[in-house]
Amino acid sequence: MMKIDKDKLIIGAAGPVLALVSSFVLTVLVLLATGLDPIEPIRLMIDNAGYSDVQVLIVNYTGILYLAALGVAIGFRMNLFNIGVEGQYRLAAMVSALVGAAVDLPGPLHILVIVLVAIATGALWAGIAGILKTTRGVSEVVSTIMLNAITTSLVAWLILPKNFGVQPAGSNDLTTGQIPESGWFPGIDMGEGGQIYGFTFVALALGVVYWFVINRTRFGFDLRATGESESAAQASGVDAKKMIITAMLISGGLAGLAGMPILLGESHTYSLAFPVGVGFTAITVALLGRNHPVGILFAALLFAFLEKASSSLDIAGYPKEITQIMQGIIVIAVVVSYELVRRYGTRRQQQKVGEELAAGGAIKTDKEVSA
Incomplete structure (x- = not known):
């Protein structure tokens, strides 16, 4: 037992x-x-x-936050502070939306292409920070903050009508064009409450994969060991630089998936109305959840509740x-x-060690006395 x-x-x-x-x-x-x-x-x-439509909104937003927070947590387990999840999520959502609207493929293949593009875009954008850290010693905090700023400008430029954007007639909004129905991910119809994104369940499945990889594989052990002590990991034969780049790629790939629930389940396009701030909220979610998939799930649910259940406050006279x-x-x-x-x-652990040492000394003294 x-x-x-x-x-x-x-x-x-x-x-x-x-x-x-x-x-x-x-x-x-x-x-x-x-x-x-x-x-x-x-x-x-x-x-x-208590309203069904708000409950659906909370569940859907929980899935989005959960994916982004898993990306943050991978970095944290490696002792990497990936602040660039916001930029990775937005750029991946836009590029995958562009590709999804441009190709015409059978349903499952169409969805797969969009998802793979999102993973690749997020991973490559995060990989820049990993390469800068391992080759030039640039802190990932600094590089990811700068990459977030670059993302904002890059997305604003890409979505212009003269580049890849589309402006619907009679609207001031800019979009990347509509993804054909073959690229839509089916959800669960909740009647008047709306539809739960199907990709929300993919997010939960990835939480299980995250737990298994971190706790039950050699890669997860190497990742945690490198995060605890890079020098000790190198001494045991782990390539710390390779682990840093790999962790950043996985972190960025998960961040890239954060936009998939809403892109494939509701909007079917990237527009100026696409949610922002998801990556920054995900940092707090991962911290509150202590980088554990179950803890992250409850933290994501809490923040989704705060975000979606507050819509009636202004009506009641509260800001x-x-x-x-x-x-x-x-x-x-x-x-x-x-x-x-x-x-x-730390103090409790030191106290326990002291008590054990004292107990060992007492036993030794008793034996010496009896001898």
């Missing part, structure tokens, strides 16, 4: 719980300071989440920005809480 380390279990759960509780308390204090009822907005969001305040406070709470828990865990 496997022995459960209670201290490890408590410390693992303490970070997210402390972050959520402290963020709730801080949000209440902020609302009180502005003269607003701190409980009513939360009640309104919970009531709003919708309350949810942005809550998300921002969660970010701060996650960082502070996890650092406090880490320090407590």
